[in-house]
Amino acid sequence: EAEVAQSPRYKITEKSQAVAFWCDPISGHATLYWYRQILGQGPELLVQFQDESVVDDSQLPKDRFSAERLKGVDSTLKIQPAELGDSAMYLCASSRAANYGYTFGSGTRLTVV
Amino acid sequence: QKEVEQNSGPLSVPEGAIASLNCTYSDRGSQSFFWYRQYSGKSPELIMSIYSNGDKEDGRFTAQLNKASQYVSLLIRDSQPSDSATYLCAGVSMDSNYQLIWGAGTKLIIKP
Numbered sequence: 001e002a003e004v005a006q007s008p009r010y011k012i013t014e015k016s017q018a019v020a021f022w023c024d025p026i027s028g029h030a031t032l033y034w035y036r037q038i039l040g041q042g043p044e045l046l047v048q049f050q051d052e053s054v055v056d057d058s059q060l061p062k063d064r065f066s067a068e069r070l071k072g073v074d075s076t077l078k079i080q081p082a083e084l085g086d087s088a089m090y091l092c093a094s095s096r097a098a099n100y101g102y103t104f105g106s107g108t109r110l111t112v113v
Numbered sequence: 114q115k116e117v118e119q120n121s122g123p124l125s126v127p128e129g130a131i132a133s134l135n136c137t138y139s140d141r142g143s144q145s146f147f148w149y150r151q152y153s154g155k156s157p158e159l160i161m162s163i164y165s166n167g168d169k170e171d172g173r174f175t176a177q178l179n180k181a182s183q184y185v186s187l188l189i190r191d192s193q194p195s196d197s198a199t200y201l202c203a204g205v206s207m208d209s210n211y212q213l214i215w216g217a218g219t220k221l222i223i224k225p
Contacts, residue, residue, distance in 0.1 A: 033212075040121075042201055042215030043157070055210050091156055099205055101147045102213065104156040 002026040006092050006105030013112055018080035021108045024073070025094030031055075033102060034067055034077050035091040043091060049075060082112045115140040117204050119216035128225050132189040136202030136216050139183070143204040143214070146178060146185045151199045151218065161187060192223045 005024040013019045025032050030051050035043035046065065048056040052072040060067065064083070069075040079086055089109050093102035116139045126132040138146075145164045149157035163169045163176040163185065175188040185204070189196055199220045203213040 040217070042117075042203075042217045045212060048210060048212060056212065089156075099145050099211055101159045101162050103159065107156040109154070 002103075004092055004094050004103050004105035006108055008108055009106060010109045011111070013082050013110070015084055015112055016081040018078065019082050019110065020079075021077045021090050021092075021110075023075045023077070023092030023105055025075075025092070026096070026103055029094035029096050029103075030072070031095045031097070032069060032075050033093045033095075034075070035093065037089045037091055037107075039089075046077070079110075082110075084112050086110060087112045115143075115206055115209075115214050117202055117214050117216040119200075119202055119219045121217060122220040123222050124219055125222045125224055126192050128192060128194060128223055130192055132192045132196065132221055132223070134187040134189075134200050134202075134219050134221065135184060136186070136219075137184045138204045138214070140204065140206060140214065141180075141183065142207045144207065145205040146176075147203045147213065148174075148176060148185075148187045149201040149203065151201060153198075157201055189221075194223045194225055197221060197223045 032049040034046040037043045046060045047067045049069045067077045089107045091107045092105045095102045119136045148161040150160050151157045161176040163178045169176045173190045177186045199218040201218045202216040206214050
């Protein structure tokens with residue numbers, strides 16, 4: 001069964017350092033999402049890509065977060081500088097078309113110390 | 114603001130019984146709904162999708178959609194301890210780039 005690949009699985013970083021997450025969606029999935037999930041809450045959308053274009057990044061804290069999907073395939077989410085409040089699970093998901101469910105990667109558990 | 118609401122639980126159900134999870138939504142334009150299962154420390158896993166009024170069955174799982182009352186439910190028959198997880202309900206927002214609007218999830222505990 002096709003999977004969304006994410007790395008790393010876990011990341012511990014010091015406050016003010018830079019951190020990056022990588023995601024490779026299921027082949028052929030044009031839509032890619034980055035979510036942040038805090039324990040006990042539903043996922044919060046950070047950015048949505050359609051191919052290489054950003055469709056929605058209204059909830060992305062652009063002073064410190066950036067996301068790119070240069071060739072419309074894999075994607076990178078960066079945080080610089082990291083803050084203590086950024087500790088969360090960062091999830092990547094992809095979907096083959098609008099109105100279909102998403103497939104999530106295994107996520108990256110970020111701890112900022 | 115469009116919302117999906119779920120009781121956070123925990124919902125405790127004896128092994129072998131039927132677990133009933135519910136969610137309500139505010140966006141009358143939503144046409145499609147999904148149930149995700151999330152084990153502690155893991156990512157969400159899609160278990161059911163439903164697009165029209167009525168019931169949809171898949172193995173031990175039945176999803177129910179009532180658009181007039183704006184609620185979605187998930188029934189799990191013959192509950193097993195391995196069903197213990199948080200269940201997230203999500204609906205598609207037709208006027209927000211087909212993004213999913215998420216509930217906060219219901220924690221389900223199946224007691225042996």
